[in-house]
Amino acid sequence: MADAAPGPRPRPISPNIQLDGGVWRWHVTMFASILHRATGMGLYVGALVFMAWALSLAAGPGAYGAFQSLVASILGKIVLIGLTLCVFYHMGNGVRHLAWDSGYGFRPKTADTTAFVAFGFAVVATILLWAAILTTGAAQ
Amino acid sequence: MSVVRSPLGRARGLGSAKHGVGHFIAQRVTAIALVLLLLWGAVSVVGLAHGDYSTATDWLHSPINAALAVLLAFAAFWHMQLGMRVIIEDYIQKASTKAALLVLNIFVGWLGGALTILAILKVALAPAGVSV
Numbered sequence: 001m002a003d004a005a006p007g008p009r010p011r012p013i014s015p016n017i018q019l020d021g022g023v024w025r026w027h028v029t030m031f032a033s034i035l036h037r038a039t040g041m042g043l044y045v046g047a048l049v050f051m052a053w054a055l056s057l058a059a060g061p062g063a064y065g066a067f068q069s070l071v072a073s074i075l076g077k078i079v080l081i082g083l084t085l086c087v088f089y090h091m092g093n094g095v096r097h098l099a100w101d102s103g104y105g106f107r108p109k110t111a112d113t114t115a116f117v118a119f120g121f122a123v124v125a126t127i128l129l130w131a132a133i134l135t136t137g138a139a140q
Numbered sequence: 141m142s143v144v145r146s147p148l149g150r151a152r153g154l155g156s157a158k159h160g161v162g163h164f165i166a167q168r169v170t171a172i173a174l175v176l177l178l179l180w181g182a183v184s185v186v187g188l189a190h191g192d193y194s195t196a197t198d199w200l201h202s203p204i205n206a207a208l209a210v211l212l213a214f215a216a217f218w219h220m221q222l223g224m225r226v227i228i229e230d231y232i233q234k235a236s237t238k239a240a241l242l243v244l245n246i247f248v249g250w251l252g253g254a255l256t257i258l259a260i261l262k263v264a265l266a267p268a269g270v271s272v
Contacts, residue, residue, distance in 0.1 A: 040223045047216050051252050054213070054259035057200070061193040068192075087178060094171050101168060125182075132186045 029108075032115035036093045039086040046083040084129060089122035163222060170219035177212040197263050206264035213256040221249030 015023050024030070049071075056067035070076050096114050099105045105114055145155055184205070188196055200206050224245045232238040 037227065044220055044224060047220050047252060051256040054256045057196050058259035058262045064193045091175055091178060098168065098171060129182050133189045136186055136190060
Protein backbone atom coordinates (compact mmCIF):
# COMPACT_ATOMS: atom_id res chain seq x y z
CA MET A 1 0.00 0.00 0.00
CA ALA A 2 3.06 2.27 0.25
CA ASP A 3 2.97 3.16 -3.43
CA ALA A 4 -0.82 3.46 -3.71
CA ALA A 5 -1.98 6.03 -6.24
CA PRO A 6 -3.17 9.32 -4.77
CA GLY A 7 -6.91 9.90 -4.63
CA PRO A 8 -9.65 7.83 -3.12
CA ARG A 9 -8.98 4.16 -2.57
CA PRO A 10 -11.37 1.71 -4.23
CA ARG A 11 -14.35 1.20 -1.96
CA PRO A 12 -14.60 -2.13 -0.15
CA ILE A 13 -16.88 -4.51 -2.03
CA SER A 14 -19.57 -6.53 -0.33
CA PRO A 15 -18.79 -10.29 -0.58
CA ASN A 16 -21.97 -11.01 -2.52
CA ILE A 17 -20.84 -8.85 -5.43
CA GLN A 18 -17.23 -10.02 -5.57
CA LEU A 19 -17.65 -11.34 -9.09
CA ASP A 20 -14.32 -13.19 -9.15
CA GLY A 21 -15.73 -15.54 -6.56
CA GLY A 22 -14.46 -13.63 -3.56
CA VAL A 23 -15.04 -15.40 -0.29
CA TRP A 24 -18.36 -16.92 -1.35
CA ARG A 25 -19.02 -20.40 -2.62
CA TRP A 26 -22.25 -21.85 -3.89
CA HIS A 27 -24.40 -22.89 -0.96
CA VAL A 28 -27.93 -24.11 -0.34
CA THR A 29 -28.88 -21.10 1.79
CA MET A 30 -27.78 -18.85 -1.05
CA PHE A 31 -29.90 -20.78 -3.53
CA ALA A 32 -32.88 -20.65 -1.12
CA SER A 33 -32.50 -16.89 -0.85
CA ILE A 34 -32.30 -16.34 -4.61
CA LEU A 35 -35.27 -18.65 -5.11
CA HIS A 36 -37.30 -16.66 -2.56
CA ARG A 37 -36.88 -13.50 -4.59
CA ALA A 38 -37.42 -15.27 -7.91
CA THR A 39 -40.64 -16.92 -6.75
CA GLY A 40 -41.78 -13.59 -5.30
CA MET A 41 -41.40 -12.04 -8.74
CA GLY A 42 -43.27 -15.00 -10.22
CA LEU A 43 -46.10 -14.41 -7.77
CA TYR A 44 -46.50 -10.88 -9.16
CA VAL A 45 -47.90 -12.75 -12.17
CA GLY A 46 -49.81 -15.04 -9.80
CA ALA A 47 -51.63 -12.06 -8.28
CA LEU A 48 -52.60 -10.95 -11.78
CA VAL A 49 -54.05 -14.44 -12.47
CA PHE A 50 -56.09 -14.06 -9.26
CA MET A 51 -57.25 -10.65 -10.56
CA ALA A 52 -58.18 -12.18 -13.92
CA TRP A 53 -60.24 -14.85 -12.10
CA ALA A 54 -62.16 -12.20 -10.13
CA LEU A 55 -62.67 -9.92 -13.14
CA SER A 56 -63.89 -12.73 -15.39
CA LEU A 57 -66.30 -13.88 -12.69
CA ALA A 58 -67.65 -10.35 -12.35
CA ALA A 59 -67.99 -10.07 -16.14
CA GLY A 60 -70.39 -13.02 -16.39
CA PRO A 61 -70.64 -16.70 -17.38
CA GLY A 62 -69.10 -16.23 -20.84
CA ALA A 63 -65.96 -14.53 -19.57
CA TYR A 64 -65.66 -16.99 -16.69
CA GLY A 65 -65.91 -19.91 -19.10
CA ALA A 66 -63.17 -18.37 -21.23
CA PHE A 67 -60.96 -17.95 -18.13
CA GLN A 68 -61.62 -21.56 -17.11
CA SER A 69 -60.79 -23.00 -20.51
CA LEU A 70 -57.63 -20.87 -20.60
CA VAL A 71 -56.35 -22.19 -17.26
CA ALA A 72 -57.48 -25.74 -18.09
CA SER A 73 -55.36 -25.79 -21.28
CA ILE A 74 -51.97 -27.51 -21.22
CA LEU A 75 -50.10 -24.21 -21.14
CA GLY A 76 -52.48 -22.88 -18.49
CA LYS A 77 -51.92 -25.95 -16.33
CA ILE A 78 -48.13 -25.66 -16.67
CA VAL A 79 -48.27 -21.99 -15.62
CA LEU A 80 -50.61 -22.77 -12.71
CA ILE A 81 -48.49 -25.67 -11.45
CA GLY A 82 -45.45 -23.38 -11.65
CA LEU A 83 -47.31 -20.70 -9.71
CA THR A 84 -48.40 -23.29 -7.12
CA LEU A 85 -44.75 -24.21 -6.60
CA CYS A 86 -43.96 -20.49 -6.25
CA VAL A 87 -46.75 -20.01 -3.68
CA PHE A 88 -45.72 -22.92 -1.49
CA TYR A 89 -41.99 -22.29 -1.75
CA HIS A 90 -42.40 -18.58 -0.97
CA MET A 91 -44.72 -19.51 1.91
CA GLY A 92 -42.38 -22.11 3.42
CA ASN A 93 -39.30 -20.00 3.00
CA GLY A 94 -41.26 -16.97 4.23
CA VAL A 95 -41.94 -18.80 7.50
CA ARG A 96 -38.19 -19.43 7.64
CA HIS A 97 -37.65 -15.68 7.30
CA LEU A 98 -40.21 -14.97 10.03
CA ALA A 99 -38.30 -17.33 12.33
CA TRP A 100 -35.06 -15.48 11.54
CA ASP A 101 -36.80 -12.15 12.24
CA SER A 102 -37.69 -13.54 15.67
CA GLY A 103 -34.06 -14.54 16.24
CA TYR A 104 -34.30 -18.28 15.62
CA GLY A 105 -32.70 -20.66 13.13
CA PHE A 106 -29.40 -18.93 12.43
CA ARG A 107 -27.12 -21.89 13.16
CA PRO A 108 -25.55 -22.89 9.82
CA LYS A 109 -26.78 -26.46 10.16
CA THR A 110 -30.29 -25.32 11.05
CA ALA A 111 -30.34 -22.84 8.15
CA ASP A 112 -29.23 -25.61 5.74
CA THR A 113 -31.85 -28.04 7.04
CA THR A 114 -34.70 -25.54 6.93
CA ALA A 115 -33.77 -24.62 3.34
CA PHE A 116 -34.26 -28.26 2.33
CA VAL A 117 -37.48 -28.38 4.35
CA ALA A 118 -38.75 -25.38 2.37
CA PHE A 119 -37.90 -27.14 -0.94
CA GLY A 120 -39.59 -30.32 0.24
CA PHE A 121 -42.67 -28.49 1.49
CA ALA A 122 -43.08 -26.72 -1.85
CA VAL A 123 -42.92 -29.97 -3.83
CA VAL A 124 -45.09 -32.04 -1.49
CA ALA A 125 -47.75 -29.35 -1.02
CA THR A 126 -47.92 -28.78 -4.79
CA ILE A 127 -48.33 -32.51 -5.46
CA LEU A 128 -51.00 -32.84 -2.76
CA LEU A 129 -52.98 -29.83 -3.99
CA TRP A 130 -52.91 -30.92 -7.64
CA ALA A 131 -53.74 -34.49 -6.70
CA ALA A 132 -56.77 -33.15 -4.83
CA ILE A 133 -57.79 -30.96 -7.78
CA LEU A 134 -57.38 -33.70 -10.37
CA THR A 135 -59.03 -36.49 -8.33
CA THR A 136 -62.10 -34.40 -7.45
CA GLY A 137 -62.42 -33.70 -11.15
CA ALA A 138 -62.38 -37.42 -11.96
CA ALA A 139 -65.05 -38.11 -9.36
CA GLN A 140 -67.50 -35.69 -10.92
CA MET B 141 -27.32 8.56 15.14
CA SER B 142 -25.21 11.59 14.33
CA VAL B 143 -22.36 9.93 16.22
CA VAL B 144 -22.04 7.04 13.76
CA ARG B 145 -22.72 9.01 10.58
CA SER B 146 -19.81 10.85 9.06
CA PRO B 147 -20.19 14.63 8.53
CA LEU B 148 -19.84 14.08 4.76
CA GLY B 149 -22.53 11.44 4.77
CA ARG B 150 -24.82 13.78 6.66
CA ALA B 151 -24.15 16.66 4.30
CA ARG B 152 -24.95 14.47 1.30
CA GLY B 153 -28.16 13.33 2.92
CA LEU B 154 -27.09 9.70 2.87
CA GLY B 155 -28.51 7.05 5.13
CA SER B 156 -31.91 6.06 6.37
CA ALA B 157 -34.98 8.20 5.71
CA LYS B 158 -36.35 6.79 9.00
CA HIS B 159 -39.38 5.35 7.21
CA GLY B 160 -38.22 1.77 6.90
CA VAL B 161 -39.92 0.37 9.98
CA GLY B 162 -43.42 0.72 8.56
CA HIS B 163 -42.37 -1.18 5.43
CA PHE B 164 -40.67 -3.89 7.50
CA ILE B 165 -43.66 -4.44 9.79
CA ALA B 166 -46.24 -4.30 6.99
CA GLN B 167 -44.29 -6.88 4.99
CA ARG B 168 -44.20 -9.28 7.94
CA VAL B 169 -47.80 -8.79 9.03
CA THR B 170 -49.09 -9.33 5.48
CA ALA B 171 -46.80 -12.39 5.26
CA ILE B 172 -48.38 -13.96 8.35
CA ALA B 173 -51.86 -13.16 7.04
CA LEU B 174 -51.01 -14.62 3.63
CA VAL B 175 -49.85 -17.94 5.11
CA LEU B 176 -53.33 -18.41 6.60
CA LEU B 177 -55.30 -16.90 3.70
CA LEU B 178 -53.43 -18.89 1.04
CA LEU B 179 -53.93 -22.20 2.87
CA TRP B 180 -57.67 -21.37 2.92
CA GLY B 181 -57.41 -20.33 -0.73
CA ALA B 182 -55.74 -23.62 -1.69
CA VAL B 183 -58.55 -25.61 -0.08
CA SER B 184 -61.13 -23.38 -1.81
CA VAL B 185 -59.53 -23.86 -5.23
CA VAL B 186 -60.10 -27.62 -4.96
CA GLY B 187 -63.84 -26.97 -4.64
CA LEU B 188 -63.97 -24.40 -7.43
CA ALA B 189 -61.65 -25.97 -10.00
CA HIS B 190 -64.24 -28.21 -11.65
CA GLY B 191 -67.27 -26.12 -10.86
CA ASP B 192 -68.92 -23.75 -13.32
CA TYR B 193 -69.85 -20.10 -13.10
CA SER B 194 -72.68 -20.64 -10.61
CA THR B 195 -70.42 -22.76 -8.35
CA ALA B 196 -68.09 -19.78 -8.05
CA THR B 197 -70.81 -17.15 -7.57
CA ASP B 198 -72.61 -19.31 -4.98
CA TRP B 199 -69.30 -19.72 -3.21
CA LEU B 200 -68.74 -15.95 -3.11
CA HIS B 201 -72.27 -15.38 -1.77
CA SER B 202 -71.07 -16.76 1.54
CA PRO B 203 -69.95 -13.73 3.57
CA ILE B 204 -67.04 -15.69 5.02
CA ASN B 205 -65.70 -16.62 1.59
CA ALA B 206 -66.24 -13.09 0.27
CA ALA B 207 -64.51 -11.50 3.27
CA LEU B 208 -61.54 -13.87 3.13
CA ALA B 209 -61.22 -13.45 -0.66
CA VAL B 210 -61.16 -9.65 -0.23
CA LEU B 211 -58.58 -9.93 2.55
CA LEU B 212 -56.50 -12.30 0.41
CA ALA B 213 -56.50 -9.77 -2.43
CA PHE B 214 -55.68 -6.90 -0.05
CA ALA B 215 -52.80 -8.71 1.68
CA ALA B 216 -51.45 -10.21 -1.56
CA PHE B 217 -51.32 -6.97 -3.54
CA TRP B 218 -49.90 -5.03 -0.60
CA HIS B 219 -47.23 -7.66 0.15
CA MET B 220 -46.38 -7.95 -3.55
CA GLN B 221 -46.00 -4.20 -3.89
CA LEU B 222 -43.73 -4.05 -0.83
CA GLY B 223 -41.56 -6.90 -2.11
CA MET B 224 -41.23 -5.58 -5.66
CA ARG B 225 -40.29 -2.18 -4.22
CA VAL B 226 -37.27 -3.73 -2.51
CA ILE B 227 -36.27 -5.53 -5.72
CA ILE B 228 -36.45 -2.29 -7.72
CA GLU B 229 -34.48 -0.41 -5.06
CA ASP B 230 -31.85 -3.15 -5.04
CA TYR B 231 -31.26 -3.58 -8.74
CA ILE B 232 -32.13 -0.33 -10.54
CA GLN B 233 -29.39 2.23 -10.09
CA LYS B 234 -30.42 5.03 -12.47
CA ALA B 235 -32.47 7.46 -10.39
CA SER B 236 -35.06 8.34 -13.05
CA THR B 237 -35.67 4.70 -14.04
CA LYS B 238 -35.88 3.73 -10.39
CA ALA B 239 -38.42 6.47 -9.63
CA ALA B 240 -40.52 5.55 -12.67
CA LEU B 241 -40.55 1.85 -11.79
CA LEU B 242 -41.38 2.58 -8.13
CA VAL B 243 -44.37 4.68 -9.19
CA LEU B 244 -45.43 2.03 -11.72
CA ASN B 245 -45.16 -0.63 -9.01
CA ILE B 246 -47.36 1.39 -6.66
CA PHE B 247 -49.92 1.92 -9.44
CA VAL B 248 -49.99 -1.78 -10.36
CA GLY B 249 -50.39 -2.72 -6.70
CA TRP B 250 -53.27 -0.36 -5.99
CA LEU B 251 -55.00 -0.78 -9.36
CA GLY B 252 -54.72 -4.56 -9.28
CA GLY B 253 -55.90 -4.69 -5.69
CA ALA B 254 -58.81 -2.33 -6.33
CA LEU B 255 -59.95 -4.21 -9.45
CA THR B 256 -59.74 -7.60 -7.73
CA ILE B 257 -61.57 -6.47 -4.58
CA LEU B 258 -64.32 -4.63 -6.49
CA ALA B 259 -64.83 -7.63 -8.79
CA ILE B 260 -65.16 -9.92 -5.75
CA LEU B 261 -67.61 -7.51 -4.07
CA LYS B 262 -69.69 -7.14 -7.23
CA VAL B 263 -70.23 -10.90 -7.36
CA ALA B 264 -70.60 -11.25 -3.59
CA LEU B 265 -73.24 -8.50 -3.30
CA ALA B 266 -75.28 -9.48 -6.36
CA PRO B 267 -78.65 -11.06 -5.47
CA ALA B 268 -78.40 -14.87 -5.34
CA GLY B 269 -79.22 -16.68 -8.57
CA VAL B 270 -78.83 -13.54 -10.69
CA SER B 271 -76.15 -13.54 -13.36
CA VAL B 272 -74.07 -10.41 -12.87
